[in-house]
Amino acid sequence: AQSVTQLDSQVPVFEEAPVELRCNYSSSVSVYLFWYVQYPNQGLQLLLKYLSGSTLVKGINGFEAEFNKSQTSFHLRKPSVHISDTAEYFCAVSESDTGRRALTFGSGTRLQVQP
Amino acid sequence: GAVVSQHPSRVICKSGTSVKIECRSLDFQATTMFWYRQFPKQSLMLMATSNEGSKATYEQGVEKDKFLINHASLTLSTLTVTSAHPEDSSFYICSASNRGGQPQHFGDGTRLSIL
Numbered sequence: 001a002q003s004v005t006q007l008d009s010q011v012p013v014f015e016e017a018p019v020e021l022r023c024n025y026s027s028s029v030s031v032y033l034f035w036y037v038q039y040p041n042q043g044l045q046l047l048l049k050y051l052s053g054s055t056l057v058k059g060i061n062g063f064e065a066e067f068n069k070s071q072t073s074f075h076l077r078k079p080s081v082h083i084s085d086t087a088e089y090f091c092a093v094s095e096s097d098t099g100r101r102a103l104t105f106g107s108g109t110r111l112q113v114q115p
Numbered sequence: 116g117a118v119v120s121q122h123p124s125r126v127i128c129k130s131g132t133s134v135k136i137e138c139r140s141l142d143f144q145a146t147t148m149f150w151y152r153q154f155p156k157q158s159l160m161l162m163a164t165s166n167e168g169s170k171a172t173y174e175q176g177v178e179k180d181k182f183l184i185n186h187a188s189l190t191l192s193t194l195t196v197t198s199a200h201p202e203d204s205s206f207y208i209c210s211a212s213n214r215g216g217q218p219q220h221f222g223d224g225t226r227l228s229i230l
Contacts, residue, residue: 034217041226042223043210043221043223044159045221046218046219046221101147101164101217102149103149103161103210103219104161105158105159105160106158107157107158
């Protein structure tokens with residue numbers, strides 16, 4: 001079984017400032033890692049994913065994340081945020097070596113970008 | 116990119132009604148579909164996993180007779196909430212993946228309100 005911890009429930013930040021949303025996971029097996037964004041009353045949109053290879057992953061909308069196996073972390077970063085980045089962000093994992101493809105989500109982090 | 120369509124987006128109905136929610140993959144073959152439930156300001160909780168042509172696998176605590184899932188084709192899965200009650204009110208989101216398994220692509224969700 002896996003678990004995902006997003007320590008920050010809310011992150012307020014000013015427009016054009018950098019931001020980091022933290023994600024740590026726990027798993028007894030190898031995992032794939034994902035970040036999704038959810039706008040109000042909508043489904044989830046994939047920002048980026050780590051399946052294998054380079055530990056620095058670049059996604060859409062200028063976001064990137066780095067997989068750190070020793071620290072079991074997959075923090076999301078953006079060097080300069082926009083008002084439109086205000087949303088809920090979910091970190092998620094799934095098992096990579098077994099047939100189980102379901103995602104386990106963190107509790108989410110609400111990014112609030114202020115002018 | 117991969118598109119998943121979920122319908123309806125919102126349902127309001129009386130207690131005791133059965134409600135069917137459809138999830139369609141529009142431009143890829145979804146060998147696996149997932150159904151999640153999200154309570155206000157909370158994360159997504161997996162309800163069940165369905166593989167095309169097979170019975171769904173339900174997560175612990177999810178009543179399979181209450182939440183009927185059908186995945187009869189590679190592009191369509193349905194979730195039927197039978198004899199819905201107010202406690203079933205929630206945001207239901209489906210996702211789909213192809214044979215590769217990852218990533219999952221999400222629908223826009225269905226907000227179900229039982230009066």
